Amino acid sequence: MDDTALDDDALKANIADLRVRHRALDSEIEALSETGVADQLKVARLKKEKLYLKDRIAALEDLFTPDIIA
Numbered sequence: 001m002d003d004t005a006l007d008d009d010a011l012k013a014n015i016a017d018l019r020v021r022h023r024a025l026d027s028e029i030e031a032l033s034e035t036g037v038a039d040q041l042k043v044a045r046l047k048k049e050k051l052y053l054k055d056r057i058a059a060l061e062d063l064f065t066p067d068i069i070a
Contacts, residue, residue: 008064011060011063011064014060015057015060015061018053018056018057018060019057021053022050022053022054022057025046025049025050025053026050028046029043029046029047029050032046
């Protein structure tokens with residue numbers, strides 16, 4: 001296996017880990033919202049972190065997309 005394949009595998013594992021964390025944050029936000037006594041500051045912080053993870057996932061996935069000059 002060459003270094004590129006190892007790098008790709010590591011990158012895919014990183015993306016998978018970020019997706020798991022993103023889903024966990026989504027569940028935590030939903031659970032806080034359902035209680036009706038959600039700490040709005042905490043919910044806002046969790047949503048910000050979730051958005052950061054979404055952006056990071058998109059940036060890493062873009063590394064797999066070849067640049068096509070139209």
